[in-house]
Amino acid sequence: DAKTTQPTSMDCAEGRAANLPCNHSTISGNEYVYWYRQIHSQGPQYIIHGLKNNETNEMASLIITEDRKSSTLILPHATLRDTAVYYCIVHGSSNTGKLIFGQGTTLQVKP
Amino acid sequence: DGGITQSPKYLFRKEGQNVTLSCEQNLNHDAMYWYRQDPGQGLRLIYYSQIVNDFQKGDIAEGYSVSREKKESFPLTVTSAQKNPTAFYLCASSGLDRALGYTFGSGTRLTVV
Numbered sequence: 236d237a238k239t240t241q242p243t244s245m246d247c248a249e250g251r252a253a254n255l256p257c258n259h260s261t262i263s264g265n266e267y268v269y270w271y272r273q274i275h276s277q278g279p280q281y282i283i284h285g286l287k288n289n290e291t292n293e294m295a296s297l298i299i300t301e302d303r304k305s306s307t308l309i310l311p312h313a314t315l316r317d318t319a320v321y322y323c324i325v326h327g328s329s330n331t332g333k334l335i336f337g338q339g340t341t342l343q344v345k346p
Numbered sequence: 347d348g349g350i351t352q353s354p355k356y357l358f359r360k361e362g363q364n365v366t367l368s369c370e371q372n373l374n375h376d377a378m379y380w381y382r383q384d385p386g387q388g389l390r391l392i393y394y395s396q397i398v399n400d401f402q403k404g405d406i407a408e409g410y411s412v413s414r415e416k417k418e419s420f421p422l423t424v425t426s427a428q429k430n431p432t433a434f435y436l437c438a439s440s441g442l443d444r445a446l447g448y449t450f451g452s453g454t455r456l457t458v459v
Contacts, residue, residue, distance in 0.1 A: 278453050281448065322388070333404065
């Protein structure tokens with residue numbers, strides 16, 4: 236599985252958009268980009284995933300660059316409840332199924 | 347509602363004792379996983395199972411054992427051979443189409459006293 240690089244921490248003002256970057260320069264053609272978040276002492280929660288097209292759901296938007304070497308998760312109107320560790324993971328749908336977690340980005344949403 | 351249930355939420359164990367963590371899912375997922383998380387760290391894979399009666403070691407399997415006798419259940423035993431068992435343990439599951447994402451349980455916090 237390809238590895239990802241994320242900033243260790245980020246701050247965002249409540250009500251503003253939070254843009255969380257992720258580099259995955261060694262991603263393979265059949266690997267998806269997944270985003271999960273983990274609120275303190277809870278299990279990770281799936282947010283969104285994509286292959287090469289941009290994706291949007293009720294939680295967030297995912298922007299993937301044309302070369303697929305990086306992506307950005309966008310929380311359009313961050314709230315205090317969005318404070319969490321955000322993990323960017325690349326993973327193929329046909330391999331053994333192991334999700335490899337990095338350190339993630341700790342997003343602190345401030346009032 | 348479908349989901350994954352981990353129990354107990356908090357568990358205390360004396361040194362030298364084995365302890366079993368429960369993980370049950372009603373999502374009809376084929377694959378199940380156990381992860382360990384230490385403070386301030388990401389998740390590390392202990393064991394995973396893609397089908398009933400079959401499982402594979404992850405990156406940190408030493409001192410742990412699992413079984414997969416039923417599709418719905420994937421219990422993890424932390425044995426006395428695990429030298430540093432105090433951690434947060436997370437169970438997850440996924441369907442055959444992993445592009446749909448993984449579902450995680452709420453975790454068990456194990457403390458050795």
